[in-house]
Amino acid sequence: MSKVAWLFPGQGSQAVGMGVALAQAEPAARAALAEADEALGFPLSRLMAEGPEETLKLTEHTQPAILTHSTMVVRAWGARLPQPDFAAGHSLGEYSALVALGALDFRDAVRTVRERGRAMQEAVPVGVGAMAALLGMSLADVEASCAEAAAATGKVVVPANFNGPGQIVIAGHAEAVDAALEAAKARGGRKAVKLPVSAPFHSPLMEPAKARMEPVLRALAFHAPLCPLVNNVDAAAVTAPEALRDGLVRQIPGAVRWQAILELLLDEGVTTFVELGPGKVLAGLAKRQAKERNVEVSTLSLGAPEDLSQLS
Structure with missing residues (x-):
């Protein structure tokens, strides 16, 4: 039924x-x-x-x-x-x-x-955090991009929303999110969109x-x-x-x-x-x-x- x-x-x-x-x-x-x-x-x-x-x-x-x-x-x-x-x-x-x-x-x-x-x-004070959507990437590549960015900046960035296949949102400190977007681009990420939100929701x-x-x-x-x-x-x-x-x-x-x-x-x-x-x-x-x-x-x-x- x-x-x-x-x-x-x-x-x-x-x-x-x-x-x-x-x-x-x-x-x-x-x-x-x-x-x-x-x-x-x-x-x-x-x-x-x-x-x-x-x-x-x-x-x-x-x-x-x-x-x-x-x-x-x-x-x-x-x-x-x-x-x-x-x-x-x-x-x-x-x-x-x-x-x-x-x-x-x-x-x-x-x-x-x-x-x-x-x-x-x-x-989190306004401007300190950010979120971005990564499209057309596997979870493994998103996680690797976040890990690389976190290591490079010493800041937090993690997958925050698993919305569907190839639709993952990341969140964390603004500079770490920007670094993760660059890392994702180097891994062949199809599209990345910064989200118009005021805080890094669903992150540590x-x-x-x-x-x-x-x-x-x-x-x-x-x-x-x-x-x-x-x-x-x-x-x-x-x-x-x-x-x-x-x-x-x-x-x-x-x-x-x-x-x-x-x-x-x-x-x-x-x-x-x-x-x-x-x-x-x-x-x-x-x-x-x-x-x-x-x-x-x-x-x-x-x-x-x-x-x-x-x-x-």
Whole structure:
């Protein structure tokens, strides 16, 4: 029997105007947006609707905005969707997944991810860290390029996001990232793109953020989810509340193992992937990875009322 996975996007999928049409069309979505405003004590809804973009792009705002948009989609349409056998979220999206699965309270989550955004931003001064995407390279070549750059500079640079075959993001000190890009070019790397982010997420430089967030996460109530969550840090299906909490703690400095998450889901027989929230990146990655395995899958990306036509 075919299985279903719900996928939840992470940072980078935000845009001014996100969730506006959905809130206008769906009372349940509008209520979720109001709940986020109340929980945070400031009008996140106005920032999502009107910007400015530079303010929305601040990590402490981006993270609750994306979580809120995903929750709006689930509240509005969740009962009409194919129900999940598994769920997964890209970095921040893991919080969205846990809210959708009833494992974490939305108000707790939206306040927590705002603090997470602040902690991650403040762990490293602006300009000290960097991230870059390396395309068309094997993991071995990326790891070798990072090791060479770290040795040459005495600084940190590591693979941070394994997004799919030939799509690996590195993170660390800015000079080490630049050196790794040069090393990658010498190894025949097809393309390298510096990412417009303000901190080296999912690298050892995030250890101060982990230390800051651990007591916050320890204080939250976690519950058994409606279905297994495939977590970022282990790419493992987990259901125990303490394992869910531990995964959120360890993912802050740990790499996002998205390629391995999709491999597990495909191995488990998932053939329908439903992306809930802003953007269509995760559905695209699932389709591409399934194609490489010669597996037929269907994908849905739901974030605005016009997307409902995909359900017909």
